Amino acid sequence: MATSAGGARRGPRGGDADTRGDILRAAEQLFIEQGFARTSIRGIAGRAGVDPSLVRHYFDDKAQIFIEAMRPLSPEAIQAISATPGLPSQPGHRLAAIVFGVWERPEIRARLTTVLTTAMVEPEIGEKVRTLLATEVIGHFIELPDSERGAETVTVCFSALAGVVAMRHILKLEPLASAPFESLVATYGPVLEMHLQRGLVRPGE
Amino acid sequence: MATSAGGARRGPRGGDADTRGDILRAAEQLFIEQGFARTSIRGIAGRAGVDPSLVRHYFDDKAQIFIEAMRPLSPEAIQAISATPGLPSQPGHRLAAIVFGVWERPEIRARLTTVLTTAMVEPEIGEKVRTLLATEVIGHFIELPDSERGAETVTVCFSALAGVVAMRHILKLEPLASAPFESLVATYGPVLEMHLQRGLVRPGE
Numbered sequence: 001m002a003t004s005a006g007g008a009r010r011g012p013r014g015g016d017a018d019t020r021g022d023i024l025r026a027a028e029q030l031f032i033e034q035g036f037a038r039t040s041i042r043g044i045a046g047r048a049g050v051d052p053s054l055v056r057h058y059f060d061d062k063a064q065i066f067i068e069a070m071r072p073l074s075p076e077a078i079q080a081i082s083a084t085p086g087l088p089s090q091p092g093h094r095l096a097a098i099v100f101g102v103w104e105r106p107e108i109r110a111r112l113t114t115v116l117t118t119a120m121v122e123p124e125i126g127e128k129v130r131t132l133l134a135t136e137v138i139g140h141f142i143e144l145p146d147s148e149r150g151a152e153t154v155t156v157c158f159s160a161l162a163g164v165v166a167m168r169h170i171l172k173l174e175p176l177a178s179a180p181f182e183s184l185v186a187t188y189g190p191v192l193e194m195h196l197q198r199g200l201v202r203p204g205e
Numbered sequence: 206m207a208t209s210a211g212g213a214r215r216g217p218r219g220g221d222a223d224t225r226g227d228i229l230r231a232a233e234q235l236f237i238e239q240g241f242a243r244t245s246i247r248g249i250a251g252r253a254g255v256d257p258s259l260v261r262h263y264f265d266d267k268a269q270i271f272i273e274a275m276r277p278l279s280p281e282a283i284q285a286i287s288a289t290p291g292l293p294s295q296p297g298h299r300l301a302a303i304v305f306g307v308w309e310r311p312e313i314r315a316r317l318t319t320v321l322t323t324a325m326v327e328p329e330i331g332e333k334v335r336t337l338l339a340t341e342v343i344g345h346f347i348e349l350p351d352s353e354r355g356a357e358t359v360t361v362c363f364s365a366l367a368g369v370v371a372m373r374h375i376l377k378l379e380p381l382a383s384a385p386f387e388s389l390v391a392t393y394g395p396v397l398e399m400h401l402q403r404g405l406v407r408p409g410e
Contacts, residue, residue, distance in 0.1 A: 035242065035326055037240065037242045037243060038242060116325075117322065117325045117326045118326075119376055120321075120322045120325065120371065120375045120376060121240055121322045121323075121326060126375075126376055126377065129376070130376060130377065130378055133378065151379075151380060152380050152381075152384075155372065155378050155379070155380060155381045156381065156392060158368075158372060158378065159368040159369045159371075159372040159373070159378075159381060160365060160368055160396070161368070162368045162371060162372060163364040163365055163366070163367045163368020163369065163371065164364045164368065166325065166364075166367060166368065166371065167360065167363060167364040167367060168364070170325045170331075171324055171325060171331055171334070171335060172331070172335065173335055173338065173360050173363065173364075174356075174360070175356060175357050175360060175405065176357075176360045176361065176364060176405070179357075179405055182407075182408040183405055183406060183407055183408065185408070186406040186407065186408045187361060187400075187403070187404075187405050187406040190399065191365070191396050191399065191400075194395065194396060194399070195392075195396075198392070199392075200380065200381070200384055200388055200392050201388060201391040201392040202387075202388060202391065203387040203388065203390070203391045
């Protein structure tokens with residue numbers, strides 16, 4: 001490992017206190033700007049101003065850097081959003097307002113877009129994001145019945161939400177792309193109420 | 206332009222009758238195997254056994270090759286699918302059965318997956334796919350009221366369908382990934398009936 005003591009902001013540096021954080025911030029910028037495939041460990045090191053060997057010291061591979069740099073929202077951030085005043089009281093409308101609301105914020109949207117699209121094109125990232133969604137993210141948004149049925153319901157809601165944000169913010173399909181936010185909640189709130197009540201339906205039910 | 210008369214199957218060839226088709230088939234394979242970013246015109250030429258200059262003779266750029274090689278379904282194919290016997294009669298359930306049914310076919314799924322994911326990560330492909338969807342694909346699946354409201358309804362239905370296929374087939378989020386096909390139609394059919402009736406809802410409606 002190449003180390004050079006001290007913290008010159010430009011050029012290769014050693015492992016000072018926030019080197020790991022600097023690497024993650026540099027990686028986040030590059031992943032958002034260039035995408036996963038076009039971002040290299042060498043490029044991340046260059047942007048962070050450290051030697052590539054130092055990046056490899058902190059992280060196993062590019063996929064691990066991606067997951068740590070792009071982790072969509074902390075549990076605390078999710079809790080804060082869920083406590084926003086003025087949210088609708090019906091659970092499906094509430095879920096729609098929270099999730100669509102997060103995507104209206106440009107700085108979060110850029111990150112979530114990169115996470116969602118990369119998960120879809122890079123199988124190893126897909127696997128990690130799938131685990132993260134199942135274990136950390138989704139449960140924070142909905143009061144879950146603690147059962148297999150609950151997990152199904154969450155996935156069904158998630159599919160509805162993901163389609164809307166993908167079409168509105170990523171593929172930018174009109175007229176959904178420029179529909180007012182209130183229309184999103186009014187259109188998809190009832191769908192989410194239905195999904196929350198019925199979950200994954202078995203034919204004949 | 207480098208031309209060499211005749212049609213040796215391996216190595217650079219000239220512009221014989223189906224050279225353009227060979228290039229498109231080679232491109233389709235590579236885009237599906239490697240993704241758009243990692244596929245080069247040189248690589249396509251190599252797989253097709255032609256000189257790269259011949260690829261550039263037939264196509265403006267990689268984006269044009271992508272759109273022509275990956276064009277999801279011909280209008281005839283869509284019409285044939287829509288005429289499949291045994292489809293549900295309610296329009297939303299019918300739409301669910303057709304679209305989800307297409308995605309159950311592995312050979313079509315590989316192509317559609319590449320189109321959807323590439324459209325989401327490559328802005329110039331997104332633009333072309335958006336146009337293609339708006340002008341060619343979506344209208345074939347649904348009897349459209351000929352109005353702005355009709356276009357909105359289509360987009361809303363499309364967002365619902367896209368979320369499900371993305372979560373089931375691309376991100377492979379369980380339990381949706383291994384849910385039986387009949388459950389998909391039973392779960393999302395009623396959602397599509399609702400969307401077909403209401404379209405994009407204005408708050409207060």
